[in-house]
Amino acid sequence: MTELTIDQKKQQAQDWFRTLRDRICASFEAIEDEATGRLSDRAPGRFERKSWDRVNQADGQPGGGGVMSIMRGGRVFEKVGVNISSVFGTFTPEFAKNIPGAADDPRFFATGISLVAHMNNPHVPAVHMNTRFIVTTKSWFGGGADLNAPLPNAEDTADFHAAFKGACDRHGPDYYEKYKKWCDEYFYVTHRGRARGEGGIFYDYHDSGNWAADFAFTQDVGRTFDDIYPALVRKHMNRDWTADERETQLIYRGLYAEFNLVYDRGTTFGLKTGGNVEAILMSLPPEAKWP
Secondary structure, rough: OOOOHHHHHHHHHHHHHHHHHHHHHHHHHHHHOOOEEEEOOOOOOOEEEEEEEEEEOOOOOOEEEEEEEEOOOOOOEEEEEEEEEEEEEEEOOOHOOOOOOOOOEEEEEEEEEEEEEOOOOOOEEEEEEEEEEEEEEEEEEEEEEEEOOOOHHHHHHHHHHHHHHHHHHOOOOOHHHHHHHHHHHHEEEHHHEEOOEEEEEEEEOOOOOOOHHHHHHOOOHHHHHHHHHHHHHHHOOOOOHHHHHHHHHHHHHHHHHHHHHOOHHHHHHHHHHOOOHHHHHHHHHOOOOOO
């Protein structure tokens, strides 16, 4: 089989992230249609899409862009964003030092999907998922998914982890333990001395030397998310909740926001490469409290 060119790899990755975006948005809108709980008198939520263009910081030339898909004020989803982007340009000398393959040639290309869902019902876990393909003089995949429940449920956590263990085991015998550990360490709020949520998997710089296999793994991560998370949402979305449970949810969201603003590498990458601020900060909850 003829090896794909780097441009073909970029295109295949972009096409997949767009396809995954469409699948997930359709899944979430179907959930909105099915809801019969406390807020079912509302019109079912729908995604609104907004395109954005990026300008390179170094030379003022076009540098790609993306599309935000945001749903607000739905029956089930209080705020959810499913964003895709493909950007290119040149890293600043300072930032290039921290990126594999960029120290000698600071040009880069990055494409991916990023999703964060904040739910009306405190019994339905919030969630984060992203996958991406990065190209410098090297290339690799990264991403993962992690569960963020204001009111943790041991069965939900076990089901979420089992789904991603299955995805990992289909591609590498050591992937799950390695990427679960990375997730646990990465999504840790050091100044609070606790994890952000119930974990999942997180991987970066994933380059086994077999691009097709690595791409297949990243696709499987996306498909697994689209299977397990809607199932967890449907399990709890029609339950009622109390004022105290809502308060717990809002305080938890404060912790979530602290991590994203202080520690998240994706936030840093976007802001330091001239990304769209609205898209980058899409991850922040619509309401939060601090005790």
